[in-house]
Amino acid sequence: MEAYHHIAIHKETLEPAYPAKNSKIPDADGPYSILHMPALVPHSEDPDGLPLIEGLEEWQKNDLLATVLFPHFLLAFQGTSVVWYQVMPSSVDRLLLRIHFLVPKALRDLSNIDEIAEGAGALLSIIHHEDIEANDMVWEGLKAPVTMQGRLSPLERSIWQLNQWWLSELSKTGS
Ligand SMILES: [Fe+2]
Structure with missing residues (x-):
């Protein structure tokens, strides 16, 4: 839920199209966060071979939005599409992630829909394996004995919003 890591982790995939420095995280008045990643240039064609969803404004056609309803509905x-990250925590250090690629129902009749879905799946796999490799290293670092929380970048505002939600939930239980 931040584009800060695009600079290093996705420097050849997401960063050229959605530069971290242009990302925005608006104020949230509820248990959610929105990461708005403006496209550097408008898409000249649909990158995944799917038609654009009708009725969208120009920024909605081009930009990438990541959203979370806390704690983990992503x-x-x-x-052209929506990606649902189904996160199923199983313990403090383990989770199962299922990534679902969602398109309008009418597109199931496209003759090449299987090919498009395979292409989208392959691209998502490349991008998220970049994340997983980095996250594994971050997790190792977090468990190190001298690890301390550093200051967050303004580009990591979603993490701060999640932390505010945690604090609020903990105060409700008196923990
Ligand atoms: Fe990522």
């Missing part, structure tokens, strides 16, 4: 939107 959806990412772009002009």
Whole structure:
């Protein structure tokens, strides 16, 4: 839920199209966070071979939005599709992630829909394996004996919003 890591982790995949420095995280008045990643240039064609969803404004056609309803209902939107990240925590250090690629129902009749879905799956796999490799290293670092929390970048505002939600939930239980 931040684009700060695009600079290093996705420097050849997401960063050229959605530069971290342009990302925005609006104020939230509820248990959610929105990460708005403006496209550097408008898409000249649909990157995944799917038609744009009708009725979208120009920024909605081009930009990438990652959203979370705390703690872990995650959806990412772009002009042609939605990606649902189904996170199923199983313990303090383990989770199962299922990534679902969602398109309008009418597109199931496209003759090449299987090919498009395979292409989208392959791209998502490349991008998220970049994340997983980095996250594994972050997790190792977090468990190190001298690890301390550093200051967050303004580009990591979603993490601060999640932390505010945690604090609020903990105060409700008196923990
Ligand atoms: Fe990532």
